[in-house]
Amino acid sequence: MWLLDTYYSLVALRYEMKLPNANLVFDDGITHVMAVINLSPESRIKASVVASPIDALDRARRYRDLGASIIDLGAQSSHFENREISPEEEIARMAPALELLVADGFVVSIDTWKPDVATVAIGLGASIVNDTGGLADPRMVALLAGRDLAGVVMHIEGTNPLRVGDRELSEQTPGVIADALSATTLRLAAQGVQQVFVDPGLSINYRSDYEGYGRLQLATIRSLESLRCAGAPVLIPVPRKAETHRMLAYLTLSIENGADVLRVHDVEAACDLVPYLGRTLGVARAR
Secondary structure, three states: OHHHHHHHHHHHOEEEEEOOOEEEEEEOOEEEEEEEEEOOOOOOOHHHEOOOHHHHHHHHHHHHHHOOOEEEEEOOOOOOOOOOOOHHHHHHHHHHHHHHHHHOOOOEEEEOOOHHHHHHHHHOOOOEEEEOOOOOOHHHHHHHOOOOOEEEEEOOOEOOOOOEOOOOOOOOHHHHHHHHHHHHHHHHHHOOOOOEEEEOOOOOOOOOOHHHHHHHHHHHHHOHHHHHHHOOOEEEEOOOOOOHHHHHHHHHHHHHOOOOEEEEOOHHHHHHHHHHOOOEEOOEEEO
């Protein structure tokens, strides 16, 4: 197993992801910023919510100017206390903004666990499916198999973010997460899904003890190198804490530990800290 882990770790140092309208290069010392834009008015993170498709485009352009290379577009709140909207409502919220962003040349990730939503988003030009259901649904796998698209393999203890309970907070959990992500990535590769990110699922809200979960999030970030055994770029969704100083601590640790992608709400801080801490901001290279 050590030889396999070492091989994957070496492969992950230099990797080019080919997407419909751009290539993303991952290399030692490069960190991409994935900027979150929410189209869900129920979202708890109001600063990330936009009111219209035009506002989404304006926000995305500002994030691109700051240095973000990927836009993560979501129309369904992932907090377990919020309601689940229908695929039709989610599509109606998402589609107009997605069309504008794709026409402007953005690499867009669609944040959804619903195959019907992902199908429409891909048809409109989304390049990445950020499946918050953990890419467990065969219909999601079929959408990505054999195509120049990418999926986010996220660890979740539940079928989707609205159907979660208490999270196991044992000290062994970071290792368990790494093993689970590695197994899922290998399974997906056998099914034809070759381009993935691995995400330890730190942005999912659970009903667990707040402080205990925070310590688990920190431990997982500190164990980031163990996630590389999956042989894919490591995406860290930086938890958006009520305490700004704690969010900045998570962000700094993620950069210092070599995250390949940072999924963030605080885009200006991320794009400033990546080069400040000695790494290079990743860019999307037009094909």
